[in-house]
Amino acid sequence: MKGHQPATTAPGPAGIDPAALTREQLHGWRCALCGTLLTGDRPLGTVTISQSPTLTTYPLWACDPNCTTENAWRAAIGHAAGCEACRTGECETGQRLLDAYSAAIRQEHAEGAG
Template structure:
């Protein structure tokens, strides 16, 4: 595993030294892990920079986030003519009611029966 001691500070860009880009691959950081610090001499001034790398390792992608109830509703609503037209849809209404009750917000229109999983 690469550490900050393995890096050549002269090859690092400003974005890498400021923690905006991975010091190993140069990609913009969204999820990162610390690698340590590199020290760069600027004349009589010595500056230490904390450097960061992609997490998980460069080139590996994290698992997609778990689908939320709201995302399922939006997927449903895009394919449902009633939802797109602003009409009442048992599946859509049930989903919004469950969403509001799960997040502590107001409870919306609850159908007489639970519509079960939303159609895709």
């Protein structure tokens, strides 16, 4: 791994980097995996973020039952379009979004196969 650690954050569930989450994702308004505005949600676990002298723990939420491929794909390309790190292929957030997309595809295939 790289030596540089941007913030004192505890690793989140499902490989989520807490520093990469938006305020809306931390407050449970949007899916922590794909960034879609939540209607139904399922708990993902918690992340802990160090801000000033305090540690704050946020519960994370994701689309229920799963992120759709459309949402996950839109999140992945939307992120990559504005991300320098993704261009060099070393972006953990980009990788996580692509993983969410792959998981959504697998889920859709599993449902389709019946």
